[in-house]
Amino acid sequence: MSHSSTAPRPGLCSVTFRQLPAAEVARRAADAGLELVEWGADIHAPAQEPDTVRAVRDVSDRCGLTSCSYGSYFRAAPGELAGFPALTRAAVLLGAPRMRVWAGGVGSRAASPSERHAVVAGLREAAAIAADHGVELALEFHAKTLTDTVASTVRLLDEVGADNLRTYWQPPLDASDEAALAGLAELVDRVSAVHVFSWWPGNRRLPLAAREDLWARVFDMLDERQLRPDALLEFVPGDDPDVLAREAGTMRRAMARPPVPPPESSRPAQ
Template sequence: MIKTGVCSVTFRKESVDTIIKRTKQANLDGIEWAADVHVQPGDSQQAECVARKMKEAGLEVLSYGSYYRARATENGNSFETILQTAKQLGAPSIRIWAGIKGSEEASEKDRQQVTADIQRIAELAQAQKIAVHIEYHGGTLTDTSESAKQLVEDINHNNVKLYWQPAVGIEVSERVKDIQIVKPFLKHVHVFYWQEQDRLPLAEGVGAWRQYLHHLHLKDPHEDQAFSIRVCPG
């Protein structure tokens, strides 16, 4: 089943109530809530409040965007605190980042440490029936499709999947090739349209996204794959 939604971090200056209202008006399924602004780790009262408001609005919590960096020495919040907040929020998955170094910079020891930490947190999350999903992002071990594929294969855990988003600075054809490499491991897709660092209206990227969605095969109503929409204003 395909589900559509927004990432609340895109609207970091907006209130929880406003984001819920806009999501409902857009006839979307739900929201991924950001840990750095709307539902901070350890804030049980806020997590439970947002969960209640989502239920009242008939919306789903699609994920908890934690920004936890695997094996980082200064994560700010322990994964255990993040996991407890995600549970109170009713999130089925937690979005994390694969370390603090890109694939070219990272040593083999760095990769092993990131892999081990994600295996650790995947076990913790699985015990709470919550999945761990790794964002496809520059400056981490998912900065290329090949590195992302290797990472997930090294982790080798059924509770770990990938996000995908268009890598900045490459052509549409190269992004399509990336999709083919990581597709077996995907669970979420971040949808936006940028040209280099310029954030453009999503409507301007319809042609590119038609190609991405074609290769993602997200048209199958029986495919259990969710994707969240990150709307970036121009």
């Protein structure tokens, strides 16, 4: 199987350009050669505004884009479940097969057993509601939540035990390329999408080309395992829409790069 035939579908998280109307986000994504959009529930597609959600789906269709995911901010906290059916209905209205959710609001080391149990119970119930609507859930892989480490994420997925719950992945802040890739290798079979960006150090936003080697190796790993999660650009430098085409081009270039051979010292003797 060739490298390109299993390349992830390239897309954009609409939260990257919160300042732009949805029609402009869709036009720029299409012009940049992207195929997918994860529409955010915070600005572009609020669950409580079904007419707005329909309009977003229409503009996606007109631009030839697929609404791959609904970016919700549901955190499975007590009291949030009452609003979850409306979020699920919005995902269906958007035509999105997946909804992004969050694993609470406390890091895995700081969370008490009762706090973790509450998040597990909330995610389990949310997954059941989503399943009834044919929607998959995916956890944001993020600091200050129960998915702040690979080990905690795997444990959480196992604790919830829902067939329609998977996870996203992104390079943890300040992680080296090797550490990021080692974490992805442990999680990769349960990843439905990757958030693609180049931050270093901390959350300083760099052009994607600054970490193109990392992303080329990410896509190599996915290709080797014949996996095809969505690849969604997120948070470009300066929130500047004019750099989207450049960033999308870098992502496609990283996808197309041939596998990197191992260093001479690690190759087997001839």
